[in-house]
Amino acid sequence: MNIDPRESLISAATHFYQKGWMVGTAGNLSARLPDNSFWITASGRPKGELTEQDFVRVDIDGQVLEKPNPDFRPSAETSIHQVIYQSFPEAKACYHVHSIEANLVSNFTEGNGLLLPSLEMLKGLGIWQENPSVEMPLFVNHLEVKKIANEISDRFLESPPKIPALLIRNHGVTVWANSPESAYNYIELVEYIFRYMMAARQVSF
Amino acid sequence: MNIDPRESLISAATHFYQKGWMVGTAGNLSARLPDNSFWITASGRPKGELTEQDFVRVDIDGQVLEKPNPDFRPSAETSIHQVIYQSFPEAKACYHVHSIEANLVSNFTEGNGLLLPSLEMLKGLGIWQENPSVEMPLFVNHLEVKKIANEISDRFLESPPKIPALLIRNHGVTVWANSPESAYNYIELVEYIFRYMMAARQVSF
Amino acid sequence: MNIDPRESLISAATHFYQKGWMVGTAGNLSARLPDNSFWITASGRPKGELTEQDFVRVDIDGQVLEKPNPDFRPSAETSIHQVIYQSFPEAKACYHVHSIEANLVSNFTEGNGLLLPSLEMLKGLGIWQENPSVEMPLFVNHLEVKKIANEISDRFLESPPKIPALLIRNHGVTVWANSPESAYNYIELVEYIFRYMMAARQVSF
Amino acid sequence: MNIDPRESLISAATHFYQKGWMVGTAGNLSARLPDNSFWITASGRPKGELTEQDFVRVDIDGQVLEKPNPDFRPSAETSIHQVIYQSFPEAKACYHVHSIEANLVSNFTEGNGLLLPSLEMLKGLGIWQENPSVEMPLFVNHLEVKKIANEISDRFLESPPKIPALLIRNHGVTVWANSPESAYNYIELVEYIFRYMMAARQVSF
Numbered sequence: 001m002n003i004d005p006r007e008s009l010i011s012a013a014t015h016f017y018q019k020g021w022m023v024g025t026a027g028n029l030s031a032r033l034p035d036n037s038f039w040i041t042a043s044g045r046p047k048g049e050l051t052e053q054d055f056v057r058v059d060i061d062g063q064v065l066e067k068p069n070p071d072f073r074p075s076a077e078t079s080i081h082q083v084i085y086q087s088f089p090e091a092k093a094c095y096h097v098h099s100i101e102a103n104l105v106s107n108f109t110e111g112n113g114l115l116l117p118s119l120e121m122l123k124g125l126g127i128w129q130e131n132p133s134v135e136m137p138l139f140v141n142h143l144e145v146k147k148i149a150n151e152i153s154d155r156f157l158e159s160p161p162k163i164p165a166l167l168i169r170n171h172g173v174t175v176w177a178n179s180p181e182s183a184y185n186y187i188e189l190v191e192y193i194f195r196y197m198m199a200a201r202q203v204s205f
Numbered sequence: 206m207n208i209d210p211r212e213s214l215i216s217a218a219t220h221f222y223q224k225g226w227m228v229g230t231a232g233n234l235s236a237r238l239p240d241n242s243f244w245i246t247a248s249g250r251p252k253g254e255l256t257e258q259d260f261v262r263v264d265i266d267g268q269v270l271e272k273p274n275p276d277f278r279p280s281a282e283t284s285i286h287q288v289i290y291q292s293f294p295e296a297k298a299c300y301h302v303h304s305i306e307a308n309l310v311s312n313f314t315e316g317n318g319l320l321l322p323s324l325e326m327l328k329g330l331g332i333w334q335e336n337p338s339v340e341m342p343l344f345v346n347h348l349e350v351k352k353i354a355n356e357i358s359d360r361f362l363e364s365p366p367k368i369p370a371l372l373i374r375n376h377g378v379t380v381w382a383n384s385p386e387s388a389y390n391y392i393e394l395v396e397y398i399f400r401y402m403m404a405a406r407q408v409s410f
Numbered sequence: 411m412n413i414d415p416r417e418s419l420i421s422a423a424t425h426f427y428q429k430g431w432m433v434g435t436a437g438n439l440s441a442r443l444p445d446n447s448f449w450i451t452a453s454g455r456p457k458g459e460l461t462e463q464d465f466v467r468v469d470i471d472g473q474v475l476e477k478p479n480p481d482f483r484p485s486a487e488t489s490i491h492q493v494i495y496q497s498f499p500e501a502k503a504c505y506h507v508h509s510i511e512a513n514l515v516s517n518f519t520e521g522n523g524l525l526l527p528s529l530e531m532l533k534g535l536g537i538w539q540e541n542p543s544v545e546m547p548l549f550v551n552h553l554e555v556k557k558i559a560n561e562i563s564d565r566f567l568e569s570p571p572k573i574p575a576l577l578i579r580n581h582g583v584t585v586w587a588n589s590p591e592s593a594y595n596y597i598e599l600v601e602y603i604f605r606y607m608m609a610a611r612q613v614s615f
Numbered sequence: 616m617n618i619d620p621r622e623s624l625i626s627a628a629t630h631f632y633q634k635g636w637m638v639g640t641a642g643n644l645s646a647r648l649p650d651n652s653f654w655i656t657a658s659g660r661p662k663g664e665l666t667e668q669d670f671v672r673v674d675i676d677g678q679v680l681e682k683p684n685p686d687f688r689p690s691a692e693t694s695i696h697q698v699i700y701q702s703f704p705e706a707k708a709c710y711h712v713h714s715i716e717a718n719l720v721s722n723f724t725e726g727n728g729l730l731l732p733s734l735e736m737l738k739g740l741g742i743w744q745e746n747p748s749v750e751m752p753l754f755v756n757h758l759e760v761k762k763i764a765n766e767i768s769d770r771f772l773e774s775p776p777k778i779p780a781l782l783i784r785n786h787g788v789t790v791w792a793n794s795p796e797s798a799y800n801y802i803e804l805v806e807y808i809f810r811y812m813m814a815a816r817q818v819s820f
Contacts (some may be wrong), residue, residue, distance in 0.1 A: 020807070023803040023804065023806075023807050024736060024739045024800045024801075024803040024807065025739065025800060026735070026736065026739070046796075046800070072665045076629070083417070085642075096640040098735065100807065100810055100811045100814055103734065103811060104814055104815060104818060104820065107820060116327055118375065119308065119375055120231070120303065120308075120346065120375060120376045120377070121229060121231065121303070124229045124230065124231070128348075128395045129348070130347070130348040133283070141735065142745070143743075143744070145743040170733065170734055170735055171735045172735070181251075185229045185230060185251070186229075187230065188228040188229040188777070189229040191228075192225070192228050192229065192305065195225075195305050196308060196309070198814060198817075198818060199309055199403060200309060202403075202407050202817050202818060203309060203406040203407060204402060204712070205309065205312060228495065246497075323580065324513065324580055325436070325508065325551065325580055325581045325582070326434060326489065326508070327580060329434045329435065329436070331555075334469075334553070335552070335553040348427050386456075390434045390456070391434075393433040393434040394434040396433075397430070397434065397510065400430075400510050401510045401513060401514070404510055404511070404514055404608060405514060407612050407817070408514060408608060408611045408612060410514070410517060528785065529718065529785055530713065530718075530785055530786045530787070531639060531641065531713065532758065534639045534640065538758075539758070540757070540758040569781070585654070591661075595639045595640060595661070596639075598638040598639040599638065599639040599753070601638075602635070602638050602639065602715065605635075605715050606715045606718060606719070609719055609813060610719060611717055612813075612817050613719060613813060613817060615719065615722060615814045
């Protein structure tokens, strides 16, 4: 049994980078281990060419447990991964990317939830209804990341999201899943939906 | 003589996935064998990395005949492939993909046919006219796939389509052809036409 | 000295196909030999996977001289390549591709010339001026290709074009150059300009 | 210690070419050596397939010191690289590319600075503020490149830019950094911001 998920994270990052969703070192990916610690991308590393040295292992409270490269720090947004793993015990992977489309659709509403279009693709996020009406939770982008993390934690405790994804305004999307493979699919699905929303608005739908 | 078309289906799926037309496991491809059974992609498999294990062979009535991987089920949309093979005896391949553009143009009309622009590319779909006026049949997306399949079967019996392609609203395009190579070309041609229609509307044509 | 330019044509076709400019077997590329005959892509071959068998060698009057594969015919648009080589003795390569953008910008005017934006990129097409005002010749798309070819020949005899490129409405762009390498660059430059024109109109410039 | 940065420049050019930012031989990349001379791409070479022969080494005043291929001249825009290295002693690399988006956003204002949107991505360019308001310096595109270079030099002496990037109207973006790796990231970041600005305008933001 392979308990080191870094290979999956590297492969996902390469793909997301090529798609333009992790340019200029943006974004961060993590995967949780059986002991409840998680590997997360180190801060400031180019996502198109990660190696196993470009990760840091932290515990659920954010304490660094293992650093293959002593110069690297965990992602500046580690606290968001912590609250995801704390809020969702079944979550084994948490992926955050910064697409242009995610940034723009996050401004389609001033509220705290983004209504998604009624697409077949929602089935892939667990929504099996005819003409479903689903919102993606939307959060304010504070300069202090811990403040964002706390707002996520608080809101999800009160009202759990219907889909495993959240948006931070002007700051990209975060998904979580019970495996790296599913987290990869969720990123593809939400980015597809964001591109659809942008294209729909361009043709005035 | 090679009667196993799975290699062609895998290669087509890889290409369509890279184009963004089969993201998040969406879409399904099939090819018919001389004995009238057909190989179809298994449900929920990632289309960018299919292997021969990711297919199921079913007969024309949808009964499973062969499953290299016992855990896999045939695509949830197998019934649409069945009615295509039943309606068009010459069809040897049937490809269904979910592009953003196909979803959007399916909403350019409320009717049951989408008027295509008069492009040189229509020659590739068998239309050799100056300034041709051709519609692509358009169907409602029911949650129950068999209901969609029945409507396709009924309508095509009454009025056969002029081109080997149909749209399901918000649910992508399906083409059929007398070989996997031609089905691949047809997908490229219809997606080109959809991108053209989207771009034309963006510049207010 | 290598006088067989098919390798260059194959490599260019692969690139143009990947860019989406030669989908569904569309487009055709040729290169002239010292004896004034030229190799041209055979009709209906998939442009993303050409081999040396996928070409036909014809003389300047369009007579077939050599067919590695006896089943193949020269491109249906060979007559356009003939008039280019007849009109421009220095032309050694002639490339024709079908991008979505070329089709759309060909409708930006009802006249017989498309005014190009004043871009730095025009230098690559031989225009060295500050704020240049250059038109690309634009022709009607007749179903009979010879009719298009004749109109090109007639107009260029009367008024030679300022740049080595012409548009056929709804039917893509054709460039010619004194080497396959330069023809490749010209295709890239004109397609860049078309994409620019489309994007400019989308933001209402 | 490796003091020859051409490998980094080749790899960056290949990537930028594939993104469509260096098509048709456009753009130029350079890196400064410890002796204050710099390697710069030769004029007119295809940027998708550079080799070490496709560079020229010049001193800070633009005099040619080394030409692996005697037929090649330094980029026509070498004078811009000179003023960047003269103005910023810490700059070790200077990259100039010609994207469609850079050209278009350069026309979003008639002034001499382009206001950038308040994106998370600005952190990568050294701006750590909540809702930052930052301008990218914008220059007129003169046919004589030295005139552009002089205007850059003069303006930066008076008012140093807040970010390591400048735009020339209709003529692409230039960035500089203390390493080729950082220059590569800066190009990615500014191009991301330009694409964002274009997309935002398309949805009327």
